[in-house]
Amino acid sequence: MTNIFSFEVLSGVLRTMIALSTPFLFAALGETFSQLSGVVNLGVDGIMLLAGFFAFYAVLLTGNVWLGLLLAMFIGLLMGLIMSLVSVTLKAQQGISGIGLQIFGLGMSSLLFKVLVGTVKTVSGFAPIKIPLLGDIPFFGPILFRNNFLVYAAFLLVPVSWWILEKTTLGLKIKAVGQNPAAADSVGINVNRIRYFSVCLGAILAGVAGAALSISVANLFQDNLTAGQGFIAVALVYFGGWSPIGVLGGALLFSFATSAQLWLQVLGIQVPASLAVMLPYILTIIVLTISVNRGKQPAALNKQFFRGEN
């Protein structure tokens, strides 16, 4: 039996962790924008599924990963527009419209998969790019600097999101709209436009998250490929206290738990499989219960805005 505390195993666990965290990062950072503007989008999982399917299908037909990625972003944008239309313009309950989007994405991706593909097939997704010199550092090199484009992009998105939110006028507007839309409106900010923008940005990133799953992590598509990862991403936003850095921490923690669980199974350690699979989810619940971030929650989260009422 392999020593589970060996360097090789640790390196493997960490490499898997980095790969697995990519979809979480895209989806949760996107959801952070959406929620900071005051809109909870529970449809992230559905967007990931449908966008993930289209990315996969494009790559299956053409072999072009960039086409797949673009298509996934486009699907994300479309679903984001639907979400904004229903919950921002028509002012429907955000929870309900999000769940609607989720069910639509789940059903549609499953149907299209059955009709267009039928059986599980693999594709060759984004190829790893080794960064010169850095990639040769022992131990850390293979973990951090021999990943594919999407992985680098996901991690780069953390400081970029932080910068947008903290250092730009756009970020200030997004947060103001989520905290006190009436105040934003009273200084001439178009509340609905900012919410459309944030929801659509979030949805596009959820689309990228779906692509990350189907053409970067798994390189295949199957029914309900996400297995609820979109919902975990929403939970990570709460866990991370609506900050990109917090979201990064949560994504890494959760991916680490998943990765460790996978490696336990690979190494043949005697743990009931179903229990191991549950582990990351149980972890989420525990961590969410402990880290109550209520104080940081955008005050207008989940609330519709009507001018002149306050």
Added chain:
Amino acid sequence: MAGMIQRIEMKGIVKRFPGVLACDRVDFDLCAGEVHALLGENGAGKSTLMKMLYGMYPIDEGAIFIDGVERRFRSPADALDAGIGMIHQHFMLVPTMTVAQNVALGQKSSKGFVLDLDRVTERICQLSADYGLKVNPHDLVGHLSVGEQQRVEIIKALSHGASVIILDEPTAVLTPQEVDDLFVVLRKMVHEGHGLVFISHKLHEVTALCDRITVLRDGRRMGTRPAAGVQRNELIKMMVGRELKALEHRGYTPGIERLSIRDLRASGDRGVETIAGINLAVQAGEILGIAGVSGNGQLELAECLIGVRKADSGNILLNGADVAGMSLNERISRGMAIIPEERMRDGAVNDFSVLENVFLHDHKDKAFRQGIFLDFKKMAVHAGKLVHDFAVKTPSLETPIKNLSGGNIQKLIMARELSRKPTVLIAAQPTRGVDIGASEYIHQRLLVQRDAGMAILLISEDLDELYELSDRIAVMYEGQIMGIFARQDTDIQTLGLLMAGIKPGDSPKAGSLIAACED
């Protein structure tokens, strides 16, 4: 300053809301360098008229001219562009952001997409020096007092380049000293050539500050008068439609102690101690007023007294018995009556009829029952008598209470509470949001009850009201009683200082402004 607005004219402005004609062919005008007051009772249409000038509501009929040119604003952004700013009754600030961030919000940054908070901070310091508006740009807005938040709002409007500024009831939340400070700032702004609209329903403020006064009643303009030499009575008549009777305050002969609060401590909703050891006693035949700026524990005190908030420690003696652990029901049956601060939340059920609201508590009373059934005939007689005795204006007993005006709802609640013949009355903000006519009526009733021997605890943020009604006044600040005074032994100035937490002899707190602006 270039591009200052010289004159704004609003002509024949009409605004309808479902079921309400909020503005009915109103004319209004404003010149640079003047303060024009908009005076009127609650619901007269003052805010609505100005929200149209600020682009928040579309105008149904009529037109707005700025320097002679007709303008149509589709949103506040348009009004701000034209040089009009508004400071709303409920401040439009983001509490989780700093002062500088709030001021930067909605303004073009000198660095384009990237925020330039340094530049904004400089501008804030400059404006605050120019106009004497003390603020620290780095403070979190949520940590500021209402007075400071108001200064942030003014700086915000100025830094947006507003040459005309509308102030919607700016003094409602301030202590008398803060009002004086505000007036100094406003006079300076007028001196610099700004035009100001000052919305208020307080006569003395309007006559002290303004150049012209326009009175609105029920959405109609009742007239415009120059402030110099205007008669108080004339303005009241224009606002209310009739003259008010002066209150009679008869001799003060307190009786036995009815309500006694001993070393009461309690926590607010966030778990912080908001009542920090309070001792008070109210005697039969007196009104004890509690003064204080809102948020200093008055709400929690009232909640403890009526039993909806649990005290952490201390005693509440009602007619000699400790009721601290008792339910509201038990307290009521021992002689307590309540006029709650949030009357539509705690005092009445919106969708219930007038009759049902009269019997919210007393439906258990045997007098109104036949066996297990309610005796609606007797109930109607009783409710009808209350409505008549307290001059509650309602189409019928079956009318849902939400269709009545604030003043009539309050009169009904008062009628209901007093009909139980209580010995102690807790009245929290009994006339807030109530029109002058009904306020006058409620005040008279409170005095009648006092003369008949009731012990009344009156919590109010309106110093004039406290001063008019109370025999003794206690000032509350940060959960403590700063002092208790007989009415004739104090004045509004002293009370105002205490309300701001300054004991006589203390020097006012030096602002941290200088330090903040120098670094």
